[in-house]
Amino acid sequence: MRSSDQKNQEPFHACRLQENIYSVTILPQNARKLIYSNQMAIALITGITGQDGHHLTRLLLAKNYEVHGLVTNERDIRYESFVSKYPKIKLHSGNLSDYESLVSAINVVKPNEIYNLGALTFVGASFNEPEHTANVTGLGTLRLLEAVRTSAVKHEIRFYQASSSEMYGLVQEIPQNEATPFHPRSPYAVAKTFSHFTAQNYREAYGMHVSSGILFNHEGEYRGYEFVTRKITSNVARIKLGKQSRFSLGDLEPKRDWGYAGDYVEAMWSMLQQDVPSDYVIATGQSHSVQEFLEATLECAGLKGEISDFVDIDQKLIRPSEVPLLIGDSSKAKRAFGWSPTIDFNGLVELMVKNDLQIESKI
Numbered sequence: 001m002r003s004s005d006q007k008n009q010e011p012f013h014a015c016r017l018q019e020n021i022y023s024v025t026i027l028p029q030n031a032r033k034l035i036y037s038n039q040m041a042i043a044l045i046t047g048i049t050g051q052d053g054h055h056l057t058r059l060l061l062a063k064n065y066e067v068h069g070l071v072t073n074e075r076d077i078r079y080e081s082f083v084s085k086y087p088k089i090k091l092h093s094g095n096l097s098d099y100e101s102l103v104s105a106i107n108v109v110k111p112n113e114i115y116n117l118g119a120l121t122f123v124g125a126s127f128n129e130p131e132h133t134a135n136v137t138g139l140g141t142l143r144l145l146e147a148v149r150t151s152a153v154k155h156e157i158r159f160y161q162a163s164s165s166e167m168y169g170l171v172q173e174i175p176q177n178e179a180t181p182f183h184p185r186s187p188y189a190v191a192k193t194f195s196h197f198t199a200q201n202y203r204e205a206y207g208m209h210v211s212s213g214i215l216f217n218h219e220g221e222y223r224g225y226e227f228v229t230r231k232i233t234s235n236v237a238r239i240k241l242g243k244q245s246r247f248s249l250g251d252l253e254p255k256r257d258w259g260y261a262g263d264y265v266e267a268m269w270s271m272l273q274q275d276v277p278s279d280y281v282i283a284t285g286q287s288h289s290v291q292e293f294l295e296a297t298l299e300c301a302g303l304k305g306e307i308s309d310f311v312d313i314d315q316k317l318i319r320p321s322e323v324p325l326l327i328g329d330s331s332k333a334k335r336a337f338g339w340s341p342t343i344d345f346n347g348l349v350e351l352m353v354k355n356d357l358q359i360e361s362k363i
């Protein structure tokens, strides 16, 4: 990738598609500089009530942003918990499946940055509701980008798309980087791949400042309870406290590159501070199986014994098509903006176990 900044020349962004073949996007002049350098920056976050929404809100507030969020359901428990934590954040009713609500949110908020985190995110559930997943997780991105494109301020908005390592699916190379071909293995991953290419298309076709973070799994204290890491740490905490004796899991063999969500939202923000938009892999570069995560959690909680002493394998939890191994190479992000993870696998397990022991001991 290279860019030009010379006088009397349009800046351009050249993206390598294959060896010696580049797609070139002419960027509008204002895409090169921070348009909000003299004012308080305004961010609009879709999916603000989710895990990454929590971390990103905290980060942007610390950077003195005015933060707005799009929320789908004001009676939801996640909404209530978010509002109790951040009572001053301005929340706007809207839905990625409703184009008009997105246009309205953009017109009201007039954001400098949009972080599109909203999605139906649980891979397992996407097999049971593929059409809904395609509509929200796939078409929702198209609707939001189209709402930006047709707004009066399309070149004043920087857009972050939450792409996913699940797009690599049946991996074509190890480790995976920005040039690795995708082979999605679930309705969720197919929808994310559609969104990823749509984001790329809006960048190339309309010169919009759109960047995608291809984030590998990231976890932490706000992770949803349906995800395997949280399922493990919360159930192990309950066993440790004598509240239950066993729980069920599906396949223990898949390997994932697990990092800490707090580190990953730093990378999202950094991507939007780059003059030239691009795509970046964000990962730790280390991979561990579900079984290893479980063993590390049991050890951290001080529970001795075999896995079978605590866990039943439930065939119903095994997915129709699984992703056996993910491991990312985030050296491009390190070169571009110095990103690297601060919390490793054992640190992540410890953080999540301590957090769940604290929560469970209060219930």
Ligand code: NAP
Pocket (backbone or CB within 6 Å): 046, 047, 048, 049, 050, 051, 052, 053, 070, 071, 072, 073, 076, 078, 079, 094, 095, 096, 097, 116, 117, 118, 119, 120, 121, 122, 136, 162, 163, 164, 165, 214, 215, 216, 217, 218, 219, 224
């Ligand atoms: P999460 O905790 O599941 O949060 C998802 C958010 O999306 C929730 O706030 C949810 O709000 C919102 N949402 C759901 N349906 C929506 C709709 N129709 N319109 C608007 N918003 C909707 O997910 P996360 O872990 O924070 O992940 C953030 C983003 O990163 C997601 O796009 C995810 O796919 C992507 N990603 C995550 C990981 C990871 O390991 N965490 C890895 C790669 C990519 P409601 O509950 O109000 O509906």
